[in-house]
Amino acid sequence: MKKRNGFLILLVTSLLLGCKDQDLAYDNMSDNKILYGKVLEKRSKGMTLALTGESKDRYSETIRVSVKDEVMIKLIEEGQDLSVWYDFLRESDPPQTRALKVAIIKN
Template sequence: MKIIRIFILLITILLLGCQDQELVNNHLSDDKILHGNVLEKHSNGLTLALTGESKEKYSDIISVSVPDEGMIKLVKEGQSLSVWYDFIRESNPPQTRALKVEINIVSD
């Protein structure tokens, strides 16, 4: 009986340790934010035309995937966004995964 309890405890610890710590801690880095305008919207992500410092730092266009379609439910082509991301994958165009998407309100 004691062996079964130890086994269950070890399995629980292993499963908890395998979770994505960035999402578990809900910690988003202010150093990992992209700013851009939506060129295309897909069910699993977006293509952004980067603006400002993001454009200077990376490239003109980046492909952004989302883990949940609900993250971009209200996003429309042409809108200005801020995207918190995990890391940039070197490809053409560069790719990343969104951790958080925020629509920027532009006042006229």
């Protein structure tokens, strides 16, 4: 009986820890983690950006950005200038990240 109760406690704890509120990612966004760039290529689940301004100076020239929000990716077009809030950079060639929020910069 003790093994069964221990297993149930472990299972419930694992499930609770694994269930995070998706909105928490937006609450933890930092103004220091913003990329600026022009969309070079749009894909079904992301895009490639040519970094501009201070982003180009701090990182590489291009970056791949995955976008999980289907509505967000539908609004993005090649050639647009964007601000992208991101989680962390994966050091690959080109670097990669995941968009937490995307804003289209109006020219």
